[in-house]
Amino acid sequence: MQNASLKQLSAQLAQKKVSSVELTQLHLDRIARLNPDLNAFVTVDADKSLAQARAADARIAAGTAQPLTGIPVAHKDIFCAKGWLTTCGSKILSNFVSPYDAHVVERLDAAGAVNLGKTNMDEFAMGSSTETCFWGAVKNPWDATRVPGGSSGGSAAAVAARLAPAAIGTDTGGSIRQPAAFSGISGIKPTYGVVSRYGMIAYASSLDQGGPMAKSAEDLALMLNAFAGFDARDSTSLDRPPEDYTRALATPLKGLRIGVPKEYFGDGLDGDVATAVEAALAQFEKLGAKRVALSLPNSRLSVPAYYVIAPAEASSNLSRFDGVRYGYRAPEYGDLSDMYRKSRAQGFGAEVKRRILIGTYVLSHGYYDAYYLKAQQIRRLIAQDFTEAYKQCDLIMGPTSPSVAFGIGAKASDPVQMYLTDVYTVSANLAGLPAMSIPCGFGEGGMPVGLQVMGNYFTEADMLGAAHQFQLATDWHLRRPAGAE
Numbered sequence: 001m002q003n004a005s006l007k008q009l010s011a012q013l014a015q016k017k018v019s020s021v022e023l024t025q026l027h028l029d030r031i032a033r034l035n036p037d038l039n040a041f042v043t044v045d046a047d048k049s050l051a052q053a054r055a056a057d058a059r060i061a062a063g064t065a066q067p068l069t070g071i072p073v074a075h076k077d078i079f080c081a082k083g084w085l086t087t088c089g090s091k092i093l094s095n096f097v098s099p100y101d102a103h104v105v106e107r108l109d110a111a112g113a114v115n116l117g118k119t120n121m122d123e124f125a126m127g128s129s130t131e132t133c134f135w136g137a138v139k140n141p142w143d144a145t146r147v148p149g150g151s152s153g154g155s156a157a158a159v160a161a162r163l164a165p166a167a168i169g170t171d172t173g174g175s176i177r178q179p180a181a182f183s184g185i186s187g188i189k190p191t192y193g194v195v196s197r198y199g200m201i202a203y204a205s206s207l208d209q210g211g212p213m214a215k216s217a218e219d220l221a222l223m224l225n226a227f228a229g230f231d232a233r234d235s236t237s238l239d240r241p242p243e244d245y246t247r248a249l250a251t252p253l254k255g256l257r258i259g260v261p262k263e264y265f266g267d268g269l270d271g272d273v274a275t276a277v278e279a280a281l282a283q284f285e286k287l288g289a290k291r292v293a294l295s296l297p298n299s300r301l302s303v304p305a306y307y308v309i310a311p312a313e314a315s316s317n318l319s320r321f322d323g324v325r326y327g328y329r330a331p332e333y334g335d336l337s338d339m340y341r342k343s344r345a346q347g348f349g350a351e352v353k354r355r356i357l358i359g360t361y362v363l364s365h366g367y368y369d370a371y372y373l374k375a376q377q378i379r380r381l382i383a384q385d386f387t388e389a390y391k392q393c394d395l396i397m398g399p400t401s402p403s404v405a406f407g408i409g410a411k412a413s414d415p416v417q418m419y420l421t422d423v424y425t426v427s428a429n430l431a432g433l434p435a436m437s438i439p440c441g442f443g444e445g446g447m448p449v450g451l452q453v454m455g456n457y458f459t460e461a462d463m464l465g466a467a468h469q470f471q472l473a474t475d476w477h478l479r480r481p482a483g484a485e
Contacts (some may be wrong), residue, residue, distance in 0.1 A: 001018065001023065001026060002026065002027070002030065002162035002165070003162060003215075003478075003480065004165070005215060005216060005218060005219055006067070006068065006071060006165060006166060006214065006218075006219045006222050006223070007067075007218060007219075007222065009023065009070075009071050009165060010067050010068070010069075010070075010071065010222075013056075013060055013065070013069070013070045013071070014060065014065065016060075019053075019057050019070075020053040020054070020056040020057045020060070020069075020070030020071075020072075020114060021050060021053045021054055021057060023053070023070065023071070023072060024049050024050055024052075024053040024072045024114050024116070025050070025053075027072050027116055027163060027164060027165070028044065028046050028049065028050075028116070030161075030162065030163050031044055031116075031117065031163050034161055034163060034483065035163065037139065037144065038138065038139050038141060038144075038157050038158075038161055038163075039120055039135065039136050039137065039138050039139060039154075040074075040119055040120055040138055040148075040153075040154045040155075040157040040158040040161065040163060041074070041117045041118065041119055041120065041154065041158065041163070042077055042085075042087065042089075042117075042118055042119065042120045042133075042135045042154070043077065043084060043085045043087075043117055043118040044116075044117040044118075045084065045117065048083070048084070048115065049072065049114055049115060049116055049117070052109075052114040052115060053070065053072075053114050055112075056069050056070035056112045056113075056114060057070065059112050065112060066111045066112055066226070067111070067222055067225070067226070068108070068111040068112060068113045068222065068223070068226050069111065069112030069113070070112060070113075070114065071113050071114065071165055071166070072113070072114040072115075072116040072164060072165060073108055073113045073114065073115065073116060073164065073165070073166050073167060073168065073223075074116045074117060074118075074119050074154075074155055074158045074159070074163070074164035074166070074167035074168070075105065075115060075116075075117070075118050075119065075155075075167070075168055076118070076119050076121055076152050076154065076155050076167065076168055076169045076170060077089060077118040077119060077120065077121055077154070078121060078124075078125055078170055078200055078201045079102040079104055079105055079118075079168060079170075079199060079200055079201075079210070080098035080100055080101060080102045080105070080199040080200075080201070081098055081101055081102065081105045081115060081118070082098055082099060082100055082101045082105075083097065083098070084097065084098060084115070084118060085097055085098075085118065086098040086118065086201070087118075087134065087135075088121070088123065088124050088125070088201045089120060089121040089122060089123040089124065089125075089132070089133035089134055089135065089151075090123045090124055090133075090134050090347065090348065090349065090352070091134045091328055091346070091347050091348075091349070092321045092327045092328045092343070092344070092347030092348055093201075093321070093326075093327045093328070094134060094327075094328060095327065095328065096326055096327050098199075100199065101199060102196075102198060102199025102200050103195075103196035103197075103198040103199055103200075103227075103231045103233065103234065104168055104195065104196065104199070104200070104210050104227045105199065106199075107226055107227035107229070108168075108226055108227055111226040111227075113226065116163075116164050119152075119154030119155045119157075119158050119167060120133050120135055120136075120138045120153065120154030120157075121133055121150070121151050121152060121153065121154050121155075122150040122151035122153070122175075122351070123348070123349045123351060123352050124201070124203050124314070124318065124352050125151040125152075125170055125172055125175055125203040125208075126151065126203065126314070126351050126352055126355050127150040127151050127351055127418070128149065128150045128151070128174070128175075128178060128418050128419070128421045128422055129147035129148075129149065129150045129153065129406075129408075129411065129412075129418065129421075130147060130148055130149065130150040130151060130152075130153025130154060130157075130179070131147060131150070131408065131409070131412055132150075132349055132350075132351040132352070133154075134349065137408055138153040138154050138157050139157070139408070140157065140160075140182060140183060140405050140447075141157055141160045141161035141183065141481040141483065142160070142183070142184060142405070142446070142447055142448060142481040143405070143445060143446075143447060145407055145408060146182075146405040146406060146407050146408060146445075146447065147182065147405055147406060147407070147408055148160070148179055148182055148183045148405065149178045149179030149180070149181065149182035149183060149401075149405060150175060150178070150179055151170070151172075151175040151179075152167075152169030152170060152171070152175050152176050152179050152187075152213065153179045153182075153183075155167035155168065155169040155179070155213050156169070156179035156180055156182065156183035156185055156187070156213055157179075157183055159183070159185045159213055159214060159215065160183040160184055160185050160480070160481060161481065161483065162480065165214070165215075165219075166212060166213065166214040166215075166219055166223055167212070167213045167214070168210060168211070168212055168213070168223075168227075169187065169210070169211060169212075169213050170200060170203075170208055170209065170210050170211070171187075171189035171208075171209050171210075171211055171425075171429065172203050172204050172207045172208050172209075172310060172429060173207065173306050173310060173422045173425060173426040173429050174400075174401075174422040174424075174425025174426060174428075174429070176188065176189050176211050176213060176437075177189060177400050177425050177435060177436065177437035177450065177452060178400060178401050178421060178422060178425055178437070178450075179213075180213055180400070180436075180437040180438075180450060181400035181401050181437045181439075181448065181449065181450020181452075182401065182404065182405035182447070182448065182450070183405075183448065184439050184448030184476075184477075184479060184480075184481070185213060185214065185215060185439065185477075186213070186214055186215060186216055186217055186219070186220055186436065186437065186438045186439070186467070186477060187211065187212065187213040187214075187220070187436060187437055188211050188212060188220045188224070188434065188435070188436035188437075188460065188463070188464070189209050189211045189428065189429070189434060189435050189436065190209060190211055190224065190228060190434050190460050191209075191238075191432060191433065191434045191457050191458050191460065192206075192207075192209055192236070192429075192432035192433075193209075193236050193237055193238035193432070194209075194228050194238060194240075194434075194458070194460070195209060195210040195211060195224075195227065195228050196210075196229075196230075196231030196233070196234040196237045197209070197210065197234050197236060197237070198231050198233040198234045198237075202313075202317040203310070203313070203314055203317065204309065204310040204311075204313035204314055204317070205236070205313055205317060206236075206309070206313060207306075207309070207310055207313070207429045207430070209429070210227075211224075212224060212227075215477055215478075216468070216471055216477050217249075217436075217438060217464045217465075217467035217468040217470075217471055217477075218246070218249060218464075218468050218471075220245075220436070220464060221245040221246040221249060221461070221464045221468075222245075222246065224245040224460065224464075225244060225245050225246065228243070228245070229242060240458075243458075243460075243461065244461070245460055245461050245464055246461075246464075247461050247465075248461045248462050248464065248465030248466075249464065249465050249468045250465075251462075251465045251469070252287075252288060252469070253284060253287040253288045253289045253466060253469050254287075254288030254289075255288065255289075255290070256284075256288065256289040256290065256394055256395065256466060257289070257290050257292050257392070257393040257394045257395075258281065258284055258285075258289050258290065258291050258292060258393060258394070258395055258396070258397050259292045259293075259294045259389055259390075259392060259393030259394075259395065259396040259397070260281065260291055260292065260293060260294065260396075260397060260398060261294055261295060261296045261299065261389070261396065261398060262293065262294075262295055263295065263296050263297070263299045263300060264296075264299075264398035264399060264424055265398070265399075268402050268420070268423065269399060269402045270402060270403045270404070270443065270444070272404065272443030272444045272449070273399050273401070273402065273403060273404065273443055273449050274399070275441075275443075276440050276441030276442065276443060276449035276451075277397075277398065277399045277440060277441075277449065277451055279440070279441060280397075280440035280441065280451045280470070280474075281397060283470060283473060283474060284397070284466070284470060286473075287469055287470070287473060289466075292392055292393045294389050294392055294393060294396075295385075296382075296385045296386070296389060296427070297385060298378065298381045298382045298384075298385050299382065299385065299427050301378045301381075301382065302382055302423070302426045302427040302430060303419055303420060303422065303423055303426055304375070304378075305375040305378040305379055305382070305430060306375075306422070306426040306429070306430060307358070307419055308358075308362050308371050308372055308374075308375035309372070309375050309376065309379065309430070310355070310359075311355040311356070311358040311359030311362065312358075312359040312362050312363050312372050313359065314352075314355050314356060314359050315355070315356045315357075315358075315359030315360045315363065316359070316363075318348075318352070318356055321343075321344065321347065321348075322340050322343060322344065323339055323340065323342075323343025323344070323347070324339075327347065328343060328346070328347040329343050330342035330343045330345075330346050330347075351415075354415065362375075379430045379431075382427050382430050382431055383430070383431040383432070386427075386431050386433060386454075386456075390456045394455075394456075394459075394462065395453055395454065395455050395459075395462070395463060395466060396453075396454040396455075397451060397452065397453050397454070398424060398451075398452055399424055399449070399450070399451070399452060400424060400425065400437040400449075400450035400451065400452040401421055401422075401424065401425070401450060402420070402421065402423060402424065403421070403443075403444075404442075404443040404444055404445065404447035404448065404449060405447050405448075406421075424452060425452065428454055432457070433454055433455065433456065433457060434454070434455050434457070434458070434459060434460045434463060435452060435453065435454040435455070436452070436453050436454075436463055436464070436467060437450040437451065437452050437453075438450065438451050438453065438467045438470065438471065438476075438477060439451075439476040439477045439479070440470075440474075440476055441476060442479075448476075448479075453466065453467055
């Protein structure tokens with residue numbers, strides 16, 4: 001049951017072969033058994049989840065069910081959910097119970113999905129390994145000595161270990177795609193503005209985007225159908241006609257032009273990853289696609305530009321966490337200024353402090369033009385590279401990450417090496433483009449390798465269709481770690 005697709009689970013629920021209560025309890029039992037070792041979930045409330053499951057069973061009995069009605073879904077702990085502890089992986093929010101739902105949570109509730117619990121994450125989504133969280137590091141289900149990727153590592157580990165059929169995550173510079181690659185699952189970051197950021201605790205507002213994580217491209221399409229769409233409460237939400245993200249799943253790949261940037265296959269890419277990605281590209285060609293060589297000349301600047309822009313926005317967004325209105329407050333302080341200093345010093349972890357300091361520096365008088373403004377100019381050049389590239393191809397493909405999952409602690413003392421794990425993913429966020437990762441093989445130590453698929457603006461359905469055709473012809477997405485049987 002835990003290995004079934006969302007479509008299969010929906011059919012079994014509709015046919016009364018299983019109830020939502022039974023399905024939810026099955027996953028709650030797996031969480032109770034496996035989570036103490038994985039640390040994928042930080043908050044589980046069986047009573048709340050089972051109450052939603054009973055309501056879903058009533059909807060199914062009444063004939064008013066939707067495709068996700070009764071299916072348990074895990075929520076990254078960056079999404080506010082009414083009555084649930086919502087910590088963003090940080091001590092400073094370790095006692096915050098949200099009084100309202102994020103738009104994504106509202107949409108999933110309206111669809112009848114069951115909130116299975118809140119998943120662990122890098123603190124305020126700042127990290128690529130899910131090691132910076134206040135609640136402790138998450139372990140990769142394929143190898144407990146390795147990281148699951150980040151910052152949505154808890155969501156990725158939960159799906160990979162079959163603790164949840166699907167999950168929601170967020171992607172600021174690759175935080176859905178990189179953990180999906182490291183954990184052997186599928187994940188998509190939609191075009192910026194397609195999914196509302198309302199109730200999603202902000203890291204970098206011009207880069208953050210929520211998206212689904214699941215076993216397959218077909219599952220991702222069903223998830224996007226449930227929660228993508230306009231939200232007037234988010235000024236960056238795009239007011240577009242509703243779209244069916246499953247519409248291209250049956251489209252053959254004959255004639256599809258796949259762009260392969262030479263910059264993605266140079267120095268820094270591990271040989272085992274390159275081999276798996278090349279084999280995946282060959283499979284796409286076998287299915288009728290055509291490979292097109294192209295260049296993204298400014299892609300080498302994406303990491304430095306990102307690590308100026310994202311910390312700058314973070315330094316502004318995180319100023320609200322001051323110990324006054326909600327969250328952690330230092331137990332002892334002298335005056336108001338002392339309370340601010342001590343609450344933030346004690347409440348934030350080292351990586352968050354580092355990024356706040358960098359962001360404040362690049363926005364300061366005398367440095368704004370030299371750093372922040374220059375990074376924004378580079379951002380525009382990166383977007384222009386993609387505009388030119390999509391005149392030659394329909395989709396762009398390459399590795400999601402330069403290596404397979406690395407060991408816990410292996411890069412914790414070297415921030416630059418950690419940041420470089422996002423070298424292939426951050427450019428999509430800087431340009432606001434949709435991008436996804438799907439499993440395409442295995443590398444060193446038997447660890448999963450991810451193939452990144454990027455499309456032009458609003459081509460999520462085409463990307464999902466191409467990925468689905470690949471998954472019909474291969475079984476990488478069906479492989480699962482030991483213990484997930």
